[in-house]
Amino acid sequence: MTARPLRSRLDFWTVVTGLVLVLLAILLILPILRVLMLSFVDADTGGFTFGNYVEAFTRNYYLNGFKNTLFVGVMGTLGASLLGIPLAFFTARFHVRGRTWISTLAILVLVAPPFIGAYAWIMMLGSNGFITNFFEALGISIPTIYGAHGIILVFTLKFFPFVFLMTQTALNAVSKSFEDAAENLGCTPWQRFRKITLPLVFPAISTGAIICFVLSIADFGTPAILGRGFRTLSTIAYAAYRSELGGLPTMAVTISIIMMAISMLALVAQRRILARRRYASSLTNLPVKVRLTGWRNVAMHLFCHGVVLIAMLPTIVVVYTSFLDTNGPVFTGGFGLESYRRILDDAPTAIANSFLFAFAAVVLITAVSALVSYVIVRRETAAAGSIDFLMMVPYLVPGVVMAIGFVTTFRSGSFNLIGTAGLLILIYFIRRLPYGVRSTTSSLRQIKPSLEEAAVNLGAPPLKAFLKVTIPLIVPGLVVGSLMSFITAINELSSTLIIYDSGTITMPVRIYLAVLDGEFGIAAALSTVLLLCTGVCVYAVFRFADNRDSAFV
Structure with a gap:
């Protein structure tokens, strides 16, 4: 007698809710708890201690x-x-x-990316910045940017x-x-x-x-x-x-x-x-x-x-610098494409990895955010409320924290099967998932549930009703959320810097290393590529945001 009520409770969206909670538990809660527990471990003895905080x-x-x-x-x-x-x-x-x-x-x-602005200010107000040199030529000493x-x-x-x-x-x-x-x-x-x-x-x-x-x-x-x-x-x-x-x-x-x-x-x-x-x-x-x-x-x-x-101004300086002629790390005067030729020779892997990892993460974000948004908006349950709350956590957790949590959690035991590329994609996914969820949730709230209920009453399974009715109506929200996720994922530095290896280096890491090495031409060219990608995505966001209202008529 209990089989029928149990089966009715385990409908499609209940299963989805459970899977989402499991996903968040593995990729969000577990790494944070791992970091929290390690903070109470003595590095020498492995025992419990408050000494680290002391x-x-x-x-x-x-x-x-x-x-x-x-x-x-x-x-x-x-x-x-x-x-x-x-x-x-x-x-x-x-x-x-x-x-x-x-x-x-x-x-x-x-x-x-904020680190691009930091690099550009070095070009202007660093020890050898052009603004610093200009004032020094006038006999005026100004403080550097450091x-x-x-x-x-x-x-x-x-x-x-x-x-x-x-x-x-x-x-x-x-x-x-x-x-x-x-x-x-x-x-x-x-x-x-x-x-x-x-x-x-x-x-x-x-x-x-x-x-x-x-x-x-x-x-x-x-x-x-x-x-x-x-x-x-x-x-x-x-x-x-x-x-x-x-x-x-x-x-x-x-x-x-x-x-x-x-x-x-x-x-x-x-x-x-x-x-x-x-x-x-x-x-x-x-x-x-x-x-x-x-x-x-x-x-x-x-x-x-x-x-x-x-x-x-930093963006203008970066783009301008990328077209200056260089001889290795030295600017020789005049304009040219030497920096761009060098990044094609020296950093093709970083460029390819950045696009590959960000795109893979965005594909996951698009698929999961549609399901998560539906659960948050349409399922008035404690589990749905918990998911909505957990979507705030990635905003509060610094990239360094998540990266250390991922490394200590997924590079040991049974999780060690995940390679570095997989780790980077997963950390981009979980850190940027809220962008997709928030954008899609706002779109879904504008859609009357009666449209989906009509499809279900006509005999369509919940999954088919979701794919045929709901998804087409929330496409603008999905696209805006995906583009914002892509912008932030392709510019990610802090978490990548901890996880990456020589085969998974990305553009932000390569820019950071180039600045440290004084290779400002390469840094400027790679930064310009990143800024161009960001600008195109922002334009696309504006276009889709302008058309969102018409999508719900």
């Missing part, structure tokens, strides 16, 4: 890295906010010429679009009635902005700021290239992992857990701050853009266009 919080080497990480994370986030909030306010409240151009450049800055100030500058210019785009969206939805009432009560424009507008959009600002902070403390490429003795937890974890090869990477995983804990504490703090107050505004009487005149209009346009142009 050393991490008492030894100056690790304490300085902890302080440095918080310093550049907080200051980079502050800098991004100081640029992003005014830029959002000006573009949302006033007529700014080239507003679409500003938003497009901001997004291009956002998706470009050190904490350089890292903060790169983080500020790299991550401000998060604050800008989220704040701009929130400002466009704020009711004008609140600001008009404050003005009628005698508030100055600054008081009105500080006491009324800013609190209303604080959730958006804090969300953008948290993203900036998490990405800043997790970033490896920028402090590794610009640090010059200024060490952060990400570079310390990588160095510890390399020094502990052949043994248990206990200190590397301990530092990794601390990095992850910082990210989670920042997220919890933001949630608690938002929970204490109510931030709400009716979507009526929306603001009307004002047209400024005189010097205020000029100053506003200079600020808006100046910010995005300065942020784009």
Whole structure:
């Protein structure tokens, strides 16, 4: 009598839900738990110990890295906010010429790899940078880009679009009635902005700021290239992992857990701050853009266009440098394609691997994100809620942490059958899966369940209804999510740097090694190839995003 109810419960989507949970348990939870457990292991005896954490919080080497990480994370986030909030306010409240151009450049800055920006600033403000040399020729000595100030500058210019785009969206939805009432009560424009507008959009600002902070403390490429003795937890974890090869990477995983804990504490703090107050505004009487005149209009346009142009400067420098003639690592003057010829001779494997691994990961992401999104949106169960929650975890876990977790988990025992290429594809897949899931989920929420229910009532099995009805309707969301996943996967550095070997080197790793070796021509050419791929994908995302509404008519 119990066989029939059991069979009815084990329908197609219940099985899919179970398989998704197993997949996340193996590729996400298990590596993180492995890292967590190793942090309590004594490297010499293999026994349980708190000594790794005691050393991490008492030894100056690790304490300085902890302080440095918080310093550049907080200051980079502050800098991004100081640029992003005014830029959002000006573009949302006033007529700014080239507003679409500003938003497009901001997004291009956002998706470009941060380590490319670090490398480009070396070309400009390094010991032999052209800006440094220009001022030295005038007898003026300026500080180089190396050190904490350089890292903060790169983080500020790299991550401000998060604050800008989220704040701009929130400002466009704020009711004008609140600001008009404050003005009628005698508030100055600054008081009105500080006491009324800013609190209303604080959730958006804090969300953008948290993203900036998490990405800043997790970033490896920028402090590794610009640090010059200024060490952060990400570079310390990588160095510890390399020094502990052949043994248990206990200190590397301990530092990794601390990095992850910082990210989670920042997220919890933001949630608690938002929970204490109510931030709400009716979507009526929306603001009307004002047209400024005189010097205020000029100053506003200079600020808006100046910010995005300065942020784009590293990209322009990289592309320009890639067309300079070189003789080995030395630039000889004039223009040519020598750097591109050299990458075809010296780095064909890196180029092929980058495309192959990213494409393979995106194929998996596209297939799995469609199933995961359906489970999250259509299955109102505790398991579906757990999956939805787990989709946030890859955002919070730094690449170094996931890479160490994958190595310690899948390069031992029965999992040792997975080769390096397989590991890279799987780590790209699990780290970028949330991009596909979030994009597809937003598309699926706009589709009425009655369309799928009609197909099932007409006799179609759940899988066939999903493939024939649901998939065609969510294609735009799948494509946008896949393109965003590809952009981030092909630019992945931190996790790749720990896992790769000579046969699986990728473009980001080759660029990083070229910068360390002073091969700036090769680095510029490979960076330009990466930027071109990123730009094409961003254009495709815009095209599909513009057509998404029509897809659901």
